[in-house]
Amino acid sequence: MNDNDDPKKIITPEVDLRNRSLFKDDLMFFPKLIYSGLNYKYELSRGKVSTWYWFENTVFRVPNKLALVYPKELPNKTFKDGDGMFKIEKFTYRELYNAILRMSFLLVNEYNVKPGDVVALDFTNKPLFIILWWACWNLSITPAFINYNIKGESLAHCIKIVEADHVFVDDPEVTQTFNSCLDILSKDFPNLKINYLNDDNIMNQISGVNRGDDDDDDEAITTPKFRLPDNLRLPKANNYDPAVFIYTSGTTGLPKSAIITWKKTFIATNIFSYFFRISENSNIYTSMPVYHATAALLAVVPVFCLGGTLSLGHKFSARTYWTQLKLCGANTMQYVGEACRYLVKAPYHHDENYHKVKVAYGNGLRRDIWYEFKKRFNIEAVGEFYASTESPVGTTNFEIGLDNNRVGACGAHSSIINSFYDKAMAVAKIDPDDPNEIYRDPKTGFAKRADSNENGELIMKILNPKKRVESFQGYYNNESETNAKLIVDVFEKGDMWFRTNDLMKYDSNKFIYFVDRMGDTFRWKSENVSTTEVENVIAKVKDIKQSVIVGVKVPNHEGRAGFAIIEPNNLLNSSEEIDESTKASVLKHLSKVVYDELPNYARPMFLRFGKIQTTGNHKIQKKSYRNPILPRGKNEDQNIYWLNPESSNYELLNSEIFNKISDGSIRL
Numbered sequence: 001m002n003d004n005d006d007p008k009k010i011i012t013p014e015v016d017l018r019n020r021s022l023f024k025d026d027l028m029f030f031p032k033l034i035y036s037g038l039n040y041k042y043e044l045s046r047g048k049v050s051t052w053y054w055f056e057n058t059v060f061r062v063p064n065k066l067a068l069v070y071p072k073e074l075p076n077k078t079f080k081d082g083d084g085m086f087k088i089e090k091f092t093y094r095e096l097y098n099a100i101l102r103m104s105f106l107l108v109n110e111y112n113v114k115p116g117d118v119v120a121l122d123f124t125n126k127p128l129f130i131i132l133w134w135a136c137w138n139l140s141i142t143p144a145f146i147n148y149n150i151k152g153e154s155l156a157h158c159i160k161i162v163e164a165d166h167v168f169v170d171d172p173e174v175t176q177t178f179n180s181c182l183d184i185l186s187k188d189f190p191n192l193k194i195n196y197l198n199d200d201n202i203m204n205q206i207s208g209v210n211r212g213d214d215d216d217d218d219e220a221i222t223t224p225k226f227r228l229p230d231n232l233r234l235p236k237a238n239n240y241d242p243a244v245f246i247y248t249s250g251t252t253g254l255p256k257s258a259i260i261t262w263k264k265t266f267i268a269t270n271i272f273s274y275f276f277r278i279s280e281n282s283n284i285y286t287s288m289p290v291y292h293a294t295a296a297l298l299a300v301v302p303v304f305c306l307g308g309t310l311s312l313g314h315k316f317s318a319r320t321y322w323t324q325l326k327l328c329g330a331n332t333m334q335y336v337g338e339a340c341r342y343l344v345k346a347p348y349h350h351d352e353n354y355h356k357v358k359v360a361y362g363n364g365l366r367r368d369i370w371y372e373f374k375k376r377f378n379i380e381a382v383g384e385f386y387a388s389t390e391s392p393v394g395t396t397n398f399e400i401g402l403d404n405n406r407v408g409a410c411g412a413h414s415s416i417i418n419s420f421y422d423k424a425m426a427v428a429k430i431d432p433d434d435p436n437e438i439y440r441d442p443k444t445g446f447a448k449r450a451d452s453n454e455n456g457e458l459i460m461k462i463l464n465p466k467k468r469v470e471s472f473q474g475y476y477n478n479e480s481e482t483n484a485k486l487i488v489d490v491f492e493k494g495d496m497w498f499r500t501n502d503l504m505k506y507d508s509n510k511f512i513y514f515v516d517r518m519g520d521t522f523r524w525k526s527e528n529v530s531t532t533e534v535e536n537v538i539a540k541v542k543d544i545k546q547s548v549i550v551g552v553k554v555p556n557h558e559g560r561a562g563f564a565i566i567e568p569n570n571l572l573n574s575s576e577e578i579d580e581s582t583k584a585s586v587l588k589h590l591s592k593v594v595y596d597e598l599p600n601y602a603r604p605m606f607l608r609f610g611k612i613q614t615t616g617n618h619k620i621q622k623k624s625y626r627n628p629i630l631p632r633g634k635n636e637d638q639n640i641y642w643l644n645p646e647s648s649n650y651e652l653l654n655s656e657i658f659n660k661i662s663d664g665s666i667r668l
Helices: 024-043 051-061 079-085 094-110 127-138 153-160 175-179 182-188 199-206 262-275 293-306 320-327 337-344 367-379 413-424 465-468 477-484 531-538 580-597 655-662
Strands: 066-073 085-093 120-121 142-145 166-171 193-198 242-250 256-261 284-285 309-310 332-336 360-365 379-386 395-400 425-428 454-459 486-490 497-508 512-517 521-524 528-530 544-552 561-568 604-609 641-644 649-652
Touching: 024 262, 024 413, 051 094, 051 127, 051 262, 066 320, 079 320, 085 094, 085 320, 094 120, 094 127, 094 199, 120 127, 120 153, 127 142, 127 166, 127 199, 127 293, 127 309, 153 182, 153 256, 153 580, 166 175, 175 284, 175 454, 193 199, 242 262, 256 262, 256 293, 262 293, 262 395, 284 293, 284 320, 284 497, 293 309, 293 332, 293 360, 293 367, 309 320, 309 486, 320 413, 332 337, 337 360, 337 367, 367 379, 379 531, 413 425, 413 454, 477 486, 521 544, 521 561, 528 531, 531 544, 531 561, 531 580, 544 604, 561 580, 580 604, 580 641, 641 655
Parallel strands: 066 309, 120 142, 120 166, 142 242, 166 193, 284 309, 284 332, 332 360, 360 379, 561 604
Antiparallel strands: 066 085, 242 256, 379 395, 425 454, 454 497, 486 497, 497 512, 521 528, 544 561, 604 641, 641 649
């Protein structure tokens, strides 16, 4: 047994960081694409495009290689305990595969799941989540990944929209949040089977191997293994069958279930991995939630299909981040920009000098901290990408050393790849009279591409409008939201494009940059927030007549925080005058409602009172409320309140508090 086969050791192979030119890098991609594409076509002809088969090939090829590392936080330990805060659980590919097969046996024989079912998984990051997910794929079941932060009506909607047959709940971590929707589910979905799984109990039944104890013995586990015979896989997987459902924010206020196809898992493994140097030598640490596509599709899937190692963090923690990377032996880390900012702003930690990470990849790393992040933590390469869960196309920028031409870009390629992108996507000019709409030439009715360094909406072409599903699969059981993402007759009659609702721009090198979100969503704490969803929750407060939710920029913070304009029932005039008793009542009840019914990232962090202006047909002109100014408004004459996390109440914002929020002394 060599070092790579020893499950008791964490090996960190070198990552290939040869600084190839953009042209050479893109040119070398095509043989890879052709080979992978032919292989995929062959598997498609056999009905074996399910990622389950790719994973099995890895298991049989490198059974003793380390597949999964999990730094499990020990009870009654804190960051002051250093390495002693964690117990390192390790699974080889054989051990992980056996655990998945045993979990499959339990699902079939104890929980009565069957091929063709839809199973909702409401789980935090942990090995059991990974095992459940891949057991579903073994059994020809479609999993739906629930955001464990959401609750109440939104949570119930996620389960109903995919017509789930079963729900498995992470007990006790998610139990309280999940139970907030039980009344709705019991009324509207009485046949749903809800199962609460305790991590320790289940793991003891399916895997006693290598979870930190030297005397563990996988073969001592008595639970039988079950692999679904290939001829019972129902139906035979094709390109556009759902592999998994992953949720995104909905413009109507409720989450949408994006269809992730087997073709997308192939792209994640064979195309995305090439540009970011993900290979069998990669040990990728991610603490991004697995219920999101970033971690699920761009870390877990390529790692397991290529034979690398996944190091899975339970939750992001700036205090223990580098300790976990050190203990896991990771050579690659996955990020969102906000996490990088937290790390840069965090006090020095000695373990930041003892990790082995050479590559960091993700999305949202801003230019202002890009260099500092790389220099402080000795990161040699940054892979910044742009994609949405459901989008037909993504972009990548792999920046080695410090190439100032590419810092901040989310897409940087040579003319070879750009010739493809020119046909597959465009940055369209924005209507100057309506910042949420694409400009149309009044003479031709067609849109125009934005000029270099001009902000516009990124749109992606539906290659064959008559077979839209080949480019954009849409949202499950939600035709209206699917159609809302499409726009036709854009540059020529009969063409069709996917709207990203994101402002982007090209520079003179044809590198592309993310600018901001558009419309009725904004991004905060690495999550997309639907303004309509928040407004619907606020409407439950009896003293509030109506509200408008927008995003507000906070210095030194990624994205936008929620900002509410509140009109009480008895506002005295068109300004923000309100009697003190009504104000106190509104603030008290609003604080309770947002804590009870909204996840932390969706709660409005700031608010002000005021009369909400409407048009003659009673539509709110939301654009007039966008881009509020903290801490006192544009003319420094507004009373703005902030949601104090220590008191869980809205309190008057002053300059001193705002400065502490801005410099990170107070965490929102």
